Amino acid sequence: MRVTLSFFALLTLTAPAPAEQQLPLRTTFQGSAKFKSITTRARQMKWNRLPIGDRMAAIAQELEGTPYKGFTLEIHDEIESPSVNLNGQDCWTFFESVLGLARMLETTKKIYRPGDLLTEIEQTRYRGGVCRGNYLDRIHYLAEWYIDNARRGNITDLTRTFPSVRMPPQCGEMSRLWKHYRYLAHNPALRVGMAKHEARLNKTPVYMVPKARVAAIEKKLQNGDIIGIARQDHGSYCSHVGLIVLDGTGKRRFMHASTTYRKVVLDDTISNYLHKFRKHAGILVARPSQAP
Numbered sequence: 001m002r003v004t005l006s007f008f009a010l011l012t013l014t015a016p017a018p019a020e021q022q023l024p025l026r027t028t029f030q031g032s033a034k035f036k037s038i039t040t041r042a043r044q045m046k047w048n049r050l051p052i053g054d055r056m057a058a059i060a061q062e063l064e065g066t067p068y069k070g071f072t073l074e075i076h077d078e079i080e081s082p083s084v085n086l087n088g089q090d091c092w093t094f095f096e097s098v099l100g101l102a103r104m105l106e107t108t109k110k111i112y113r114p115g116d117l118l119t120e121i122e123q124t125r126y127r128g129g130v131c132r133g134n135y136l137d138r139i140h141y142l143a144e145w146y147i148d149n150a151r152r153g154n155i156t157d158l159t160r161t162f163p164s165v166r167m168p169p170q171c172g173e174m175s176r177l178w179k180h181y182r183y184l185a186h187n188p189a190l191r192v193g194m195a196k197h198e199a200r201l202n203k204t205p206v207y208m209v210p211k212a213r214v215a216a217i218e219k220k221l222q223n224g225d226i227i228g229i230a231r232q233d234h235g236s237y238c239s240h241v242g243l244i245v246l247d248g249t250g251k252r253r254f255m256h257a258s259t260t261y262r263k264v265v266l267d268d269t270i271s272n273y274l275h276k277f278r279k280h281a282g283i284l285v286a287r288p289s290q291a292p
Contacts, residue, residue, distance in 0.1 A: 031086025
């Protein structure tokens with residue numbers, strides 16, 4: 001029997017989900033060939049011995065050229081499940097897939113399976129590391145992703161270790177633009193819960209390193225650092241996200257799934273990248289932790 005989100009609305013966010021709420025692997029995982037290619041290369045090159053940031057940089061470069069595809073997390077009208085698409089990525093799923101693969105590869109196995117990666121995705125994508133089938137289990141704003149994952153030790157939020165300023169409250173994009181989101185469009189009850197999450201986040205202090213100060217701290221950034229691109233007029237604290245990858249000359253370049261290039265690219269240095277866009281206000285910085 002299918003369980004719909006009209007029923008979910010009656011549940012608390014901590015209620016366990018029955019098995020019917022889990023989507024099948026054919027829906028939740030795409031890109032098996034790329035997954036096999038990356039895991040094979042990881043074993044050959046012994047990436048598990050690398051620090052997690054260097055491992056992330058190696059994985060990210062394996063995904064260079066992957067086509068850009070928006071709304072890759074919107075995979076069902078009702079049921080939320082951890083998902084991966086290595087054939088097409090947006091900015092969020094690019095950094096998240098790289099982080100998940102890096103965490104997964106820390107444990108050496110003869111054969112890695114899609115479920116291994118989906119387990120890691122669940123750990124970082126969902127509030128508290130648990131998906132119960134409810135769309136509101138997922139962390140939808142990058143600023144909250146930093147807070148939740150830092151609290152659980154998955155990352156260290158470095159933003160305030162650099163010259164930083166507090167951002168004005170501005171979350172509200174998803175409630176305002178609900179028609180663009182498959183789950184919200186099909187389930188009006190979810191919009192109330194989303195608005196509550198946004199109101200809570202708007203009361204939480206969020207900081208950024210202003211654009212003018214990024215060049216001065218750029219050399220302190222490392223492979224695999226997760227960089228949120230802050231904007232102050234967007235409806236969310238961050239409008240974009242990517243990773244730091246050091247090139248052969250030691251430059252800290254911004255690697256991301258780009259709407260401009262329509263693919264995953266290794267772009268300019270992060271400071272130069274910011275100055276290409278007038279509305280980019282600064283950055284948030286998180287450093288991944290070794291998986292437990």
